[in-house]
């Protein structure tokens with residue numbers, strides 16, 4: 001790797017050389033722009049330190065890589081978070097990206113975007129079934145959806161450790177004539193965060209209120225953006241998947257809902273079943289339906305009233321399907337011989 005002369009000076013002057021023997025571009029290490037504010041640098045450092053904390057990379061090859069990266073990140077932060085060191089670093093022009101033309105910059109940005117999509121894929125979609133009342137289906141409403149999400153630990157800002165003064169050297173960085181070997185001369189050591197056990201992450205239970213629009217019918221699927229599985233790369237900007245809600249409508253007053261159709265039974269007095277006529281029933285939707293009964297209608301006969309079912313959000317309506325149930329009179333009055341004869345005659 002070619003190291004520019006000025007960078008080579010910088011390496012000697014500030015010991016910027018890493019275990020890889022490269023001149024470190026501190027802005028690149030923290031993925032910030034050269035004009036990043038102190039706050040942007042602080043946030044970038046926490047993210048990077050969390051991502052590369054050696055304890056999070058347990059495989060030996062990964063661990064070595066992580067240890068080097070972690071050290072680089074700390075070096076970069078130590079310099080960029082101190083205005084005097086940062087100014088001196090900037091004067092040495094050790095950042096390689098400052099002489100790019102706008103076109104080059106644009107191309108690099110595009111490459112970065114496609115790289116990010118490839119490396120930080122969004123989370124998967126989640127399918128969820130839920131039952132709502134007819135009232136919510138007809139008038140719209142809200143339902144609650146609870147899920148767990150990983151968050152960056154608020155106590156340690158995701159780093160997993162706190163920096164505390166080194167006990168061995170009393171934060172002086174030195175032990176006798178040499179550097180303190182317990183803190184590698186930093187004067188501070190890391191202590192595991194109690195809230196997240198050094199993981200840098202905590203699980204949070206989140207309840208979202210989801211709007212159910214008017215005109216939802218049984219079997220509708222609502223898609224809510226970004227409430228699905230969390231991207232594995234959420235810390236780096238990976239987006240959550242979507243939540244797909246399959247809606248079922250709860251039965252009401254003996255009526256069931258299937259798609260846009262409403263099914264139920266229709267109690268018909270035996271005289272009406274025999275002689276025919278019409279009857280009015282109250283529907284669970286609050287409407288009334290006038291039903292024509294043909295003479296000699298049997299129990300179990302299905303009567304379909306087109307357009308009397310639920311109405312979806314496109315204005316299309318389903319059917320009302322009624323199953324006839326013949327009801328005998330409750331009266332215990334004795335029948336006269338003549339009445340019995342008439343009934344028996346009908347059977348013939």
Ligand SMILES: [Zn+2]
Pocket residue numbers: 153154155156157158159160161193194195196197198199200201
């Ligand atoms: Zn923590």
Ligand SMILES: [Zn+2]
Pocket residue numbers: 166167168169170171172173174180181182183184185186187188
């Ligand atoms: Zn020490």
